[in-house]
Amino acid sequence: MTAELAEVHAELAAVARASRSERATIRAIAEALGLSRPRVYELLNRPTKPLEAVEPTEGGSKCG
Numbered sequence: 001m002t003a004e005l006a007e008v009h010a011e012l013a014a015v016a017r018a019s020r021s022e023r024a025t026i027r028a029i030a031e032a033l034g035l036s037r038p039r040v041y042e043l044l045n046r047p048t049k050p051l052e053a054v055e056p057t058e059g060g061s062k063c064g
Contacts, residue, residue: 013043
């Protein structure tokens with residue numbers, strides 16, 4: 001997972017957890033985040049881990 005994707009995932013999980021702690025329903029959280037209910041359950045139940053720094057590779061990206 002790229003650093004940006006990991007950051008977005010962590011933010012979504014934090015928003016879902018905060019909403020759930022305020023007694024929002026899974027359905028309401030899913031609608032607000034634009035996710036499916038199973039995806040919200042996954043975010044809520046996946047253990048959290050701190051974001052890891054990603055070191056750039058020498059020479060940069062070699063796409064295309």
